[in-house]
Amino acid sequence: MNTRTEPLRPQELWSRTLDTTGQGLTTGALQPIATECRVLEHQGVDFQVRVLGRAHLKEDRARREPPRAQPFNPFEHPDPHLVVGPLTPTHVCLLNKFNVVEHHLLIVTRVFEEQESWLTAADFEALALCMSGLDGLGFYNSGEAAGASQRHKHLQLIPPLGPEGLRVPMEALLTPPPPRGQVLELPALGFAHRVTGLGPWEDSPSRDGARMLDAYRALMAAADMHTTPPPPYNLLTTRDWMLLAPRSRAESHGINVNAMGFAGSLLVKTTEQCEHLRQLGPMELLARVTRP
Incomplete structure (x- = not known):
């Protein structure tokens, strides 16, 4: 059990x-x-499609809890066996309890904030701290239509998925990234999006976080997302680039999509769904769940 109280340093993140x-x-x-x-x-991307087994579907139905008067918040008092460590005065790092990808991290606000609220400098500083220790994919699901399953604000970080040295499959179409400060739509990406570059990574949570915050605000402005709370969206970021996908719906053809879908990683319930996805094409699925 992790009982640390001092903030994690980036070089400690992976071992912890x-x-x-x-x-x-x-x-x-x-x-x-x-x-x-x-x-x-x-369309040039080796999408990773993970198929749930029949046994898991039965277990999932069996362990569903009866409805509660108030929704359960697993981040209010997190299981100490899942706490990787404190990050900043505002955020802690947890393991994702029901992980599909190994070593899936959650960057969670200590005090409850709505998942649909705007991301802040504190959010990006905590994420940047973790990304200095793990050069993977950071992402955020804003709203149920974007795949969010918890109301308590949390960003997420996973190790590289590949293939061949890529952090995620979709990075094959994002290399090299756009210059810092330039917001683009890339014709190769077959879904609604905005993407920008972040410039050189500095291994400074405050400076890297500030640069990520600037990029986030530029992407949101370019997508005409100004309201509070903003419309649903997914945000994906590496040390080099950041991508915004405005959402119109949570699923299509019975397949739910969250931010990892736009990274090139999808989860389906059955082999039948996988075959339907093959016929439809993963990029077409992404197009159908983004805002026109």
Whole structure:
């Protein structure tokens, strides 16, 4: 169990993640979701499609809890066996209890904030701290239509998915990234989006976080998303680029899509859904859940 009170340093993040993963598996606090991963190539991207097993679907139905008067908030008093460590005065780092991808981290606000609220300098500083320790994909699901499953504000970070040195499959179409400060729509991406570059990574949470905040605001402005709360969207970021996908709906053809879908990683419930996705094309699925 992690009882640390001093903030995590970037160079400690990975070892603490591995230690906490081991403890979570031993105690049962961490409950990975087993899937079979298949590759569907579409429009230059090797999409990773993870298929749930029949056994998991039965277990999922069996463990569903009865409705509560108030929705359960797993981040209000997080399971100590899932706590990787404190990050900043405003954020802590947890393991995702029901993870599909190994070592899936959550960057959670200590005090409740709505998941649909605007991202802040504090959010990006905490994310940048973690990304200095893990050069993967950071992402944010804003609103139910964007795949958010919890109201308590949290960003997420996963290790590189590949293939061949890419952090995510979609990065094949994002290399090299646009220059810093330039917001683009890339014709190769077959869904509604805005993308920009972040410039050189400095390994300074405050400076890297500030640069990410500037990029986020530029993307939101370019997509004409000015209201509070903003319309639903997914945000994806690496150390090099940031991408915004405005959302119109949570799913299409029975397949739910969150930010990882726009990274090139999708989850389907059955082999039948996987075959339907192959016929439709993953990029077409993404187009159907983004805002026209």
